Amino acid sequence: MLHIARLARLGLTEEDVDRLREQLSNILENFEILQQVDTTDVPPTAQSIPLQNVTKDDQTKPSLPQEQILANAPRKDGEYFRVKAVLE
């Protein structure tokens, strides 16, 4: 549980962990049904439409103005997003 929470960068309280452990094992039990399905030689489907390698013409056009991109930033510094120190 804690390993998965860490992978997801999701802080959990001890209560969360207890509750989720029970609920998730319940849900996972319901997934067991798939192990009985014969999928020999069945390719996986990632999406349902027949499009592949969609590309766009390389056209230059203005992007959104910087002030709009920064408008929702929780912390900013001039024209930058402000972040916590990555290296300690």
Added chain:
Amino acid sequence: MNEQLTIHEAHGLLKAKKLSSVELTKACLERIKEVEPKLKALVSTTEELAISQAQKADQRIAKGDIGPLTGIPVVLKDVLCTRGIKTTCSSKMLENFIPPYDATAVEKLNDCGAVTVGKANMDEFAMGSSTEHSAFFPTHNPWDLDRVPGGSSGGSAVAVAADECIFSLGSDTGGSIRQPAGFCSVVGMKPTYGRVSRYGLVAFASSLDQIGPLTKDVTDCALVMNAIAGFDNRDSTSVPEPTPDYTKCLNGDLKGLKLGVPKEYFVKGMQPEVEKALKDAIGKLEELGAKVDWEVSLPSTPNALAVYYIIAPSEASANLARYDGVKYGFSYKDTDSMWEAMEKTRQFGFGEEVKRRIMLGTYALSAGYYDAYYLKAQKVRTLIRREFDQAFKKYDALVTPTSPTVPFKIGEKLDDPVQMYLSDVCTLPINIAGVPGISIPAGFSNGLPIGMQFIGKPFGEETILKVAHAYEQATEWHKMRAEI
């Protein structure tokens, strides 16, 4: 009373200058003030914007520039980006988020001259089946205020059912338009995957999400589809197929049309009154000239729930990784550590159901479990799609219940995720296959709505609209209104 109009009725009056868009918009805004304290369908009301859009629409109409949606009030699910207007996804994470651009579907409605009156409540990030997972408040079903409206587009369905607007937009990943449409007795369509651009739709599960209309009748559904469908190069999964005029197929002619009833959709635990209403409704379709095969089998159907609850949370866990408290949204600031800030941002910004799905998805994608869960689910997804393809060689459309039950009580399934997930058991196979589906009103049990779902082949929206329209014209369910 103007707020009770359908799109096509209101359009007739606007065109004949018997009604102005400002009058119609004010009628909806008044209605919102009257019923919102009981229903809580909206996260925000956009009164100022609405009046200014309505005035502009009236100017267009005065010049003779009027389309089917010009001057018509709409409510948008709060998962659709609206430029300069808060888009919260009913999450604390995006409580104050103001998008710098419009979703393509919103832009298209604006170009038509539609009038935005509000943004609809939903399950947080569209994860849920009851709108109880909104971080703000639950929405109440107009047919019984103690019951849920369905979800995740519960606010969008209620806003239409209670005449707070003339139509609304929702999004559907596993039934999130159709199930609340069924629970509230309105029309709701999930188009074929790729038919409506997802640009500006806040992502939940990218291979399953589609935007679609919720309306008061099937004609309106076709009119809204005309406005929002079509290729968009800003969505790489948007399909470059020509878009027909969806109103052309509404001719009531079901002679020779082949309908299949997949027996697996009449699941164990289905309420007998729902089953009876459906069988009566399908009988009606036979009377109208459709050839019905009652014994169709799609044997992989019972696997769809597990496939969905592996694939959707997996995609969600990746999509929601963007909420890190840096670029936008809620941000935990009371620490100097980057990792702690990120973990706490997500701990306090996300609600319980969202955390549950992120955990589930992360687990299904993690080393050692990927093959057993995610890859296996993708393979079974192929089998489900193949069964639909086979069925559509024999039948023009399939017909099923929208949900196995009538709307349940608020709180009833909140602590039991598996029970909650089961309420989408009839709708989620359609997203897995990527085919279109529509739910229409098909009766009541003790005053609670029952929905009927039609499923079409890929890009076969016209056929299901045609059948839905023929049934609607032969019945009165769509004209009934809840007393609030």
